[in-house]
Amino acid sequence: MTGRPRRPGWVAVAAAAIVLAGATWFWSASLLPGSYPMTSMGYPDYGGGPSAPTPHGHDHSAGGIPVTQLVPDPARPADVRVDLVARAQRVNLPGVTEFDGYTLNGSTPGPTINARTGDLVEVRVTNDNVPGGITLHWHGVDLPNGMDGVAGVTQDAIRLGGSYVYRFVAQEGTYWYHSHQLSHPQVTGGLLGALIVAPADAVPRSVEVPALVHFYGGLRTINGVPGVVRSSARAGATVRVRVINTDQGPMPVWVTGAAYRVVAVDGRTVNQPPPVSGRAMLVTAGGRADLELRVPDGGARVEVAGASIVLGADGAPSGPAPREFVDLLHYGSPLPPRFDPDRPDRRFDYRIGRRFGLLNGRPGSWWTINDGMFPNVPMFVVRVGEVVRFSVSNVSGEVHPMHLHGHHLLVLARDGVRATGSPWLVDSLNVENGESYEVAMVADNPGIWMDHCHNLPHAAEGLMTHLMYEGYRTPFIVGGEHANHPE
Ligand SMILES: [Cu+2]
Structure with a gap:
């Protein structure tokens, strides 16, 4: 007994072709062009x-004021002038396995830039040898757009041997700077630093302790130092620890040996912050929190997982991370x-x-x-x-x-x-x-x-x-x- 001949495979072939064509369309539709606004x-x-009715469809790149015109008064002389040279190099931090990273003026983190409110800050950065080009973005600074340091949006990446001058008027707060060209490899590799802007009156109200936290080679560091960092603060002093989270995830910070106040978040003053104890402060990736505390006779310690800052002669012994957090939704007093x-x-x-x-x-x-x-x-x-x-x-x-x-x-x-x-x-x-x-x-x-x-x-x-x-x-x-x- 013979059956009917099997149906030819053309239906299956056609179906496969249609699926393939569809997949190819989706694939090619997802491709980004090599360059685009x-x-x-x-x-x-x-x-x-x-x-606005615009003849350019949704292409906002056509027409309008170029962002390069959005800069501070070019005639105003600088109050704070900094020169930075960026390099790609082998980096040797004490206690950290040598790695391929980036430096500014030979160090990572780069130099801390200090200014006062109202100062015109002028930073000239030169790309010594970073092959992919660099920029500097002033994270958290509400500066004119032309100075924002984003490659492909507010400037071209600074090529090998090239320089760029950033100018902005400083506003009180804790900030940081980092490359915004190939950000992922360059920022994680160390092309970053702290920017601290003091109030205009600049009467020192507390001992300043910048605390830029960054992972190098899998180790958590504070100001480039893994483990325990000693500060010069003595018992009785009021200390302001400016915590900067330069890594990829949220970071609990807590204090052992003393109560603290969260006096600023992302460079903005907190109104009437109450004292906190038994709670950690969660610092957003890229975010900052300024913690203020009075160092007791027995010392205190500001801690993140894997690193801490000792305040006072010996500091307080390390303590476990509190499970509860400061809730900024209900912290301090409204205005x-x-x-x-x-x-x-x-x-x-x-x-x-x-x-x-x-x-x-x-x-x-x-x-x-x-x-x-x-x-x-x-x-x-x-x-x-x-x-x-x-x-x-x-x-x-x-x-x-x-x-x-x-x-x-x-x-x-x-x-x-x-x-x-x-x-x-x-x-x-x-x-x-x-x-x-x-x-x-x-x-x-x-x-x-x-x-x-x-x-x-x-x-x-x-x-x-x-x-x-x-x-x-x-x-x-x-x-x-x-x-x-x-x-
Ligand atoms: Cu994300």
Whole structure:
């Protein structure tokens, strides 16, 4: 008995071809061009506010004032002048296995830059031998956009042998600087330093202890020193420890032997901070917290996991990390609001998720913003003077330290619970998986500003977008002859 001849395989072949063609389309559609204006990525999101009729579609790179014009008065002489030379080199830190990293003036962290409020700071940085080019970004400083130091957005990467001069007027607070060209390898490799701005009166009210925390070769260091750091503070002194988290994840900081106050967060003063004991302060990746305490006779110790600063002759013995944290939502005392966040001109969603897909042709589980994967992400468009509100949420399964350049955001609520403490202003907001935040700001610093995750591998994986002021454009592109790659 013979059966009917088997159906020819052409149906299966055709089906396979269709699937393959579809997959190829998705793959090629996910590829980023070799060079492109950052502002032409994604789609404009007007947040319910007015949108300008523009003949250029959504390409905001055409027309408008170039961000290079957004600089401080060029005629004003500098009050603080610093020269920095960046090098790629073998780095030898005491106690750390030698590694290939980066230095500024031969050291990492680079020199701490000190200024007073109102000073015009001028930093000339020269790229001695860093092959991919460099920039310096002034993390947390609300400076004019042209000085923001983002390769491909506010400048070209500084080539081998090239220099760039950054100028800005300093405002009180704890900040840091780091490269924003190939940020992930360069920042983790040590192209960074602290920027400390004292009040204008500069009457020393406390002993200053900068504490820039960074992992080198898998070891946690404070100011480049692993383990225990000794300070010159003596018993009876009031000490201000300026903690800077330059790593990728949130970092608990705690004090043994004394109570402390969180006197500033992200360079902004906390109003009437109460004393804290038995609680840790969580410092966002990229964020800063200034802790003030009086050193008791028995000494005290400011601790992070793996490193600590001894205050007083012998310091206090090391103590375990408290399980409870300071909740800035309810810490300190409120002040009259400077603007009305409940009547915003624009409202934006910044919903962080994650799903399987192709990023620049690579399959994987990638971050999404408002359900789109980079470059199909919103570009938040605002106008000068507007009150802008963001709903930031995270269901991606991981924590994200969200960093907006050039502005401080006022935290209004977390998970629907309204803030009741001191005005809580951030440039780096720790958004845990499952959390949602309401934040607001006044759009008072025009330009094109990155708004990205400061877990630098996450940013390189597309968790980044921009806040764009209508009427401004960038003459720079990502890629191109300068090989600009901000992440
Ligand atoms: Cu992230």
